[in-house]
Amino acid sequence: MKRYRFRFESSVVFSAPVSSHSWLLRALPKQEQFQRTEEDSLRLEAGLPDGRSIDVPARSAVDAFGSRVQFGCVFEPHVRLTLVSAGTVAQSPYRICGTAHGMYFPPSALTLLSGEMLTFAREQGLDGPCGSGISQRAQAIASAVHARMEYAPGCTGVATTAAQAFALGRGVCQDFAHITLALLRHAGIAARYVCGFLPGEGATHAWVEYFDSGVWLALDPTHDRAVDYGCIKIAHGRDSADCAVNRGVFIGKVQQSTTVSIKVDPV
Secondary structure (H helix, E strand, C coil): CEEEEEEEEEEEEEEEEEEEEEEEECCCCCCECCEEEEEEEEEEEEECCCCCEEECCCEEEECCCCCEEEEEEECCCEEEEEEEEEEEEEECCCCEECCCCHHHCCCCCCCCCCHHHHHHHHHCCCCCCCCCCHHHHHHHHHHHHHHHCEECCCCCCCCCCHHHHHHHCEECHHHHHHHHHHHHHHCCCCEEEEEEECCEEECCEEEEEEEECCEEEEEECCCCEECCCCCEEEEEECCHHHCCCEEEEEECCCCEEEEEEEEEEEC
């Protein structure tokens, strides 16, 4: 077993006060066979218009995919909502024994294939039955996506589909994952979207899990590598819409900005 300490801080800042702010977070590690949370904590505070801050209580639950969620509401007018989650996880090699639910085979709303993607799969030899070579095909797909796409923050958004990002030829980790999912499912491989934290310092990251002979394994097409120790899994789903780290609604006509800081270190 290896142990990792994480700290995740994020603030949503509003240009004017908002109220009745209901929010849902995925900010704590998911319990998995390869990953056990030894300790964790979550603290939220709201920044008031007069400069004071108040603590915000959170309730906890588990979503339909088994990921941990935290939720609540801030009724007072506020101009900032900040979360800080921290803790320690113990990990073994990234393997999850289980079954593949039927929802992970067909395309989801964000992973529909385009004609251009079908042509790419055919030209790269990535379509058709893969027989017993599931892991080899999955790795080939992730490598092909990595070679085809340019990492370019700011040119896509949360609603960008796999087909749109593929046509653009640029995107971020979410887009790399969506395109990989689309091609894996086209090849008959069950696959799901994962969000989490990478070792070092940065922001949230996305990768994919695929199912091979009773085991879920993971690939990171953004970096063209298998996922192993140190990548802390937060949630999984059919695509990014099932794994939003921070989602909410509020009353107020404002501009908002979000900052994110994540640090993961070996213990």
